[in-house]
Amino acid sequence: MTSPLRALRLRARRSLDPAHYDYYAGGAGDERALGENERAFARLALLPRILRGAERRDTTVALFGDRAAMPVIVSPTAFHRLAHPQGERAVARATAAAGTILTTGMAATTPVAAVVDAARSERPDAAVWFQLYLQPEPEVTEALVRRAEKAGCSALVVTVDSPVFGRRERDERHGFHDLPAGLAAENMRDLPGTGPGGLRAIAMSPASSWDDLRRLRSMTALPVLLKGVLHPEDARLAVAEGVDGLIVSNHGGRQLDAAPATVEALPRIADAVAGRIPVLLDGGVRRGSDAALALALGATAVGVGRPVLWGLAADGEKGVRQVLDLLHTEFDHTLALCGGRSPADLTRDMVVTRGRPAGTGGSPW
Numbered sequence: 001m002t003s004p005l006r007a008l009r010l011r012a013r014r015s016l017d018p019a020h021y022d023y024y025a026g027g028a029g030d031e032r033a034l035g036e037n038e039r040a041f042a043r044l045a046l047l048p049r050i051l052r053g054a055e056r057r058d059t060t061v062a063l064f065g066d067r068a069a070m071p072v073i074v075s076p077t078a079f080h081r082l083a084h085p086q087g088e089r090a091v092a093r094a095t096a097a098a099g100t101i102l103t104t105g106m107a108a109t110t111p112v113a114a115v116v117d118a119a120r121s122e123r124p125d126a127a128v129w130f131q132l133y134l135q136p137e138p139e140v141t142e143a144l145v146r147r148a149e150k151a152g153c154s155a156l157v158v159t160v161d162s163p164v165f166g167r168r169e170r171d172e173r174h175g176f177h178d179l180p181a182g183l184a185a186e187n188m189r190d191l192p193g194t195g196p197g198g199l200r201a202i203a204m205s206p207a208s209s210w211d212d213l214r215r216l217r218s219m220t221a222l223p224v225l226l227k228g229v230l231h232p233e234d235a236r237l238a239v240a241e242g243v244d245g246l247i248v249s250n251h252g253g254r255q256l257d258a259a260p261a262t263v264e265a266l267p268r269i270a271d272a273v274a275g276r277i278p279v280l281l282d283g284g285v286r287r288g289s290d291a292a293l294a295l296a297l298g299a300t301a302v303g304v305g306r307p308v309l310w311g312l313a314a315d316g317e318k319g320v321r322q323v324l325d326l327l328h329t330e331f332d333h334t335l336a337l338c339g340g341r342s343p344a345d346l347t348r349d350m351v352v353t354r355g356r357p358a359g360t361g362g363s364p365w
């Protein structure tokens, strides 16, 4: 059986330049982390509860003052205009129409203000978050923060899993190291000391530290999430630092190939955080039931990266809408089948590992 999402991916592959398809699809090294993200979900199962459901479920979640119609939001992915001429604007409209949150970022091929406008043209209270990498020069980071604030973003997502860029062998093979003429990382234009925003305008800073994060937090009143946390000790440090939220992520398998599947890292992070701040997860979410598993293991919401790119490349705004609606329908359906009324009804006791009898001490969760 071909899932609807897989069908969209295949359509996307047909419509994309092979180098661009591989840029989107690929991961670092042997693509172990990439593959494991999806396989780890497939190794988990839900023990449904009975006789406690409702005629209608409430699938909404609250996140840092924003509300999402479902616990599935859009993770930041680079260069949407490689996939479709409408690029980030199409994704913004589709995400707003689906009632969920879009994370745009430094590597967008549309300026953040135009992304927020596109989202708000669809839904006046649409929420857009801004993802950034701490830059070697704090003035550059600060200029980006001001751009995001001025545009109306409601949270900052600081990606911390990329002290250096991952080694993606598909990109090496194609020689894909820069954007085609006419496309640029628009948010990187006219920043202190940067030129036109190509792929290389975005600096990675291996020496950035908790001090730099503190400096960022002192620049802004916006909530700050750290994206790319896998070690429980870092989760504890982040809470102690006053970070507002965490995203358990291995960057879709594009950075450290030896990283674990995110859903396998999640329970220990959730334990370390102990409910003090929201924990989100991304990586390998392809079904509403994957979202349900992550929520049961302690996530407040999940993000999707590639599925949105496949929808965009296959059918523009309509394709993204299709992906998000499908995930919403599947999540609601899974919740109903599990006897849940709202996302909070998904709990860790409901998760077991396939191939091991439940309740025999065989479950690592």
Ligand SMILES: Cc1cc2nc3c(=O)[nH]c(=O)nc-3n(C[C@H](O)[C@H](O)[C@H](O)COP(=O)(O)O)c2cc1C
Pocket: 023, 024, 025, 037, 075, 076, 077, 078, 105, 106, 107, 131, 159, 227, 249, 250, 251, 252, 253, 254, 282, 283, 284, 285, 303, 304, 305, 306, 307
């Ligand atoms: C093509 C592509 C570009 C990405 N660009 C960024 C980025 O600019 N910033 C970032 O924090 N994460 C980026 N990511 C990682 C995603 O935010 C997310 O962690 C990942 O895609 C989740 O996994 P999934 O694709 O399996 O859903 C990118 C991922 C892909 C596939």
Ligand SMILES: O=C(O)C(=O)c1ccccc1
Pocket: 078, 107, 199, 202, 251, 254
């Ligand atoms: O490709 C990516 O995964 C990514 O995060 C990125 C970061 C900077 C520039 C372009 C893409």
